[in-house]
Amino acid sequence: MQKTKVAIVTGASRGIGAEIARGLAADGLAVVINYARSSEQAEDVLATITAAGGKAILVQADITQPDAADKLFNAAETTFGKVDILVNNAGIMTLSPLSATDDASFERQIATNLTAPFRLMREAANRLNAGGRIINFSSSVVGLYQPQYGVYAATKAAIEAMTHVLSKELGSRAIAVNAIAPGPVATDLFLNGKSEELVAQIKKMNPLGRLGEPQDIMQVVRFLAGEESGWINGQVIRVNGGAI
Numbered sequence: 001m002q003k004t005k006v007a008i009v010t011g012a013s014r015g016i017g018a019e020i021a022r023g024l025a026a027d028g029l030a031v032v033i034n035y036a037r038s039s040e041q042a043e044d045v046l047a048t049i050t051a052a053g054g055k056a057i058l059v060q061a062d063i064t065q066p067d068a069a070d071k072l073f074n075a076a077e078t079t080f081g082k083v084d085i086l087v088n089n090a091g092i093m094t095l096s097p098l099s100a101t102d103d104a105s106f107e108r109q110i111a112t113n114l115t116a117p118f119r120l121m122r123e124a125a126n127r128l129n130a131g132g133r134i135i136n137f138s139s140s141v142v143g144l145y146q147p148q149y150g151v152y153a154a155t156k157a158a159i160e161a162m163t164h165v166l167s168k169e170l171g172s173r174a175i176a177v178n179a180i181a182p183g184p185v186a187t188d189l190f191l192n193g194k195s196e197e198l199v200a201q202i203k204k205m206n207p208l209g210r211l212g213e214p215q216d217i218m219q220v221v222r223f224l225a226g227e228e229s230g231w232i233n234g235q236v237i238r239v240n241g242g243a244i
Contacts, residue, residue, distance in 0.1 A: 004055065006080040007225065008032040008072050010063055010120065011090025013042035015187035019214035020087055020221050021045055025054035027222060030080040034072055034090070036062045055080070063090050063116035069123035077127075084132045085225050086124040088117040088159075091137060093189055095148040106151050113155035121166055121177075130173045135224050136163050138181040140240040156181070160236050167234030176233040178224055183240025185212040207242035 011017040013035035025031045035042040049056040059075045061068040092112045138156040141149045167177035
């Protein structure tokens with residue numbers, strides 16, 4: 001009997017992460033829904049998945065804590081068995097000019113966007129099944145390099161570098177490591193603090209004239225998590241409607 005594949009999705013209580021968790025569950029994967037504080041929203045994601053006949057569990061873990069990666073993998077293995085797919089989705093974004101960025105803001109973004117994914121990649125490198133997948137999240141701001149995105153872009157550029165290197169280190173076990181770099185997506189993370197006028201300007205900058213939707217990103221994750229993507233490795237896929 002073929003084993004059900006197991007996926008861990010960080011930051012899966014809302015936005016892109018929630019859509020990814022639902023999409024992978026719909027494909028028959030058992031999903032570990034990670035969340036930090038949004039327990040009610042995480043419960044809603046779980047309820048949607050189980051109502052459709054899918055398999056999932058909730059695991060509360062602040063990924064910035066040193067023991068979070070071990071906690072997530074232990075929960076997955078205890079409930080479903082060895083993990084096949086890690087989706088490093090969780091992240092934060094704080095916009096400010098470099099000249100006005102204080103140490104606390106810098107360190108929060110480094111902790112969430114770089115240190116936490118590093119620890120999760122390290123755990124996955126030692127615990128994923130052969131033939132597994134690591135799907136990291138970068139951003140199309142790497143390439144656009146817009147004002148006020150300096151620290152955020154730096155964390156994502158580092159993720160891209162780790163993605164390229166880890167893909168070579170894990171190739172002998174047929175574990176593919178790729179990154180997705182979304183453009184502007186209509187989520188709370190992106191829309192927070194932006195006026196309607198600014199959002200309208202950002203839409204006009206895109207050749208397709210709109211913001212991305214979480215489902216646009218989810219569909220690419222589903223592809224990278226599936227068998228059809230086995231020859232794609234060490235790549236950064238810019239899912240941004242042609243913004244760059």
